[in-house]
Amino acid sequence: xxxxxxxIFFLPIIYFANFLIEYRKxxxxxxxxxxxxxxEKIEKEKIISKFYNHFFQLICEIFKMFSANASFYxxxxxxxxxxxxxxxxxxxxxxxxxxxHHNNWEWASQxxxxxxxxxxxxxxxxxxxxxxxxxxxxxxxxxNVNLVEINNAIKYIINSKSKCKIIGLxxxxxxxxxxxxxxxxxxxxxxxxxxxxxxxxxxMNYPVLFCNMSKVSSGNYTIKFELLVEQPILTNKxxxxxxxxxxxxxxxxxxxxxxxxxxxxxxxxx
Numbered sequence: 001x002x003x004x005x006x007x008i009f010f011l012p013i014i015y016f017a018n019f020l021i022e023y024r025k026x027x028x029x030x031x032x033x034x035x036x037x038x039x040e041k042i043e044k045e046k047i048i049s050k051f052y053n054h055f056f057q058l059i060c061e062i063f064k065m066f067s068a069n070a071s072f073y074x075x076x077x078x079x080x081x082x083x084x085x086x087x088x089x090x091x092x093x094x095x096x097x098x099x100x101h102h103n104n105w106e107w108a109s110q111x112x113x114x115x116x117x118x119x120x121x122x123x124x125x126x127x128x129x130x131x132x133x134x135x136x137x138x139x140x141x142x143x144n145v146n147l148v149e150i151n152n153a154i155k156y157i158i159n160s161k162s163k164c165k166i167i168g169l170x171x172x173x174x175x176x177x178x179x180x181x182x183x184x185x186x187x188x189x190x191x192x193x194x195x196x197x198x199x200x201x202x203x204m205n206y207p208v209l210f211c212n213m214s215k216v217s218s219g220n221y222t223i224k225f226e227l228l229v230e231q232p233i234l235t236n237k238x239x240x241x242x243x244x245x246x247x248x249x250x251x252x253x254x255x256x257x258x259x260x261x262x263x264x265x266x267x268x269x270x
Contacts, residue, residue: 024262028052031261035187035252050257057218061104065139070114073143077111077221084225085166088207089118094165096201098228099211100172100248101260103221108213109168110143111223119165121146123153123196125173150196157200167206169197171241172248174268182238183270186245190270198240201232208232208240210247215258 028051032044039047064072088095097112099105113120122145127133141147148156157167175181175194182195201208210226228243229235252259 023055024264027264028261031263031265032256034189034266036256037188047256048261051259051261054215054258055260055262058104061219062106062139065106065110065142068110068142070143073107073111073114076219077107077223079111079115080222080224082115084209084227085112085116085118089116089164092164094118094161094163094167094204094206096197096206096208097166097168097211097225098171098197098208098244099168099213100251101170101263102248102251102255103213103215103258105170105211105213106140107221108211108223109140109145112166112168112211113143113145116166119146119163120144121148121157121165121167123148123150123167123169125150153196154200154203157204161204167200168211169194171197171244172265173263174265177268182241184238184242184245186265187249189266191245191265192268192270193241193245195237195241197244198232198238201229201240202235205231205233208244210244212251215255 028048029044032047032051036044036047099108109120109122113122122140124140124147126149127136137147153167171194172186173194175192175196177192181192183190184193185191186193197208200206207227208229210228212224212226214222214224216222226247228247229240232240
């Protein structure tokens, strides 16, 4: 089924469902209030409205992954600087590619795996619901994406260090909260952050890049790779994580409608 047909069938249902339940509306409002304190109420309401429009279309796009092939992604997503991946591949240098839950991070994994000559490793966090976790696993691994659960990531990457690869992580979810949790500022709010990408980068001394994904139009995107750190081994604790979160923050300000505002980012306090 084409993406257009999926939207025709599912968007009215999703819109109607949201009208009835307003999916996580309280969290969306709270997150946008905290992130854009200086905006007028009417401007915040515009972001909320446009976010839900993006969110419903994102659901359709993720549904499309069950049937999408390489040619589909090539038509929908343009990588602006693929030579960056070629450079690291020619030098047999593995890299860590960090992204946030912005635009369509699921499609980004697919097109990068299709485009790159080296292996693409998608680090993911298991869903508590086994049925949906298995369903997403099948859709995510369709275009030769090698999926590794986050708790097994460090062991897997050490054991496969001889292979040149791209390690992709969406690194803006909430980690487990304990006395060792790393906290930093995200939109001027104290926020717990994942250190797994940083720990991997330092341990293996893999360059860290940011995946800058932009929406061109509905169902069409561009990707540009940006270097964050070339020599992670020379950095201090928190440096890589803070560089990433500040770059993501800047990206969200540029495109506020396309971030996953339904995620309860600030449910924990230090």
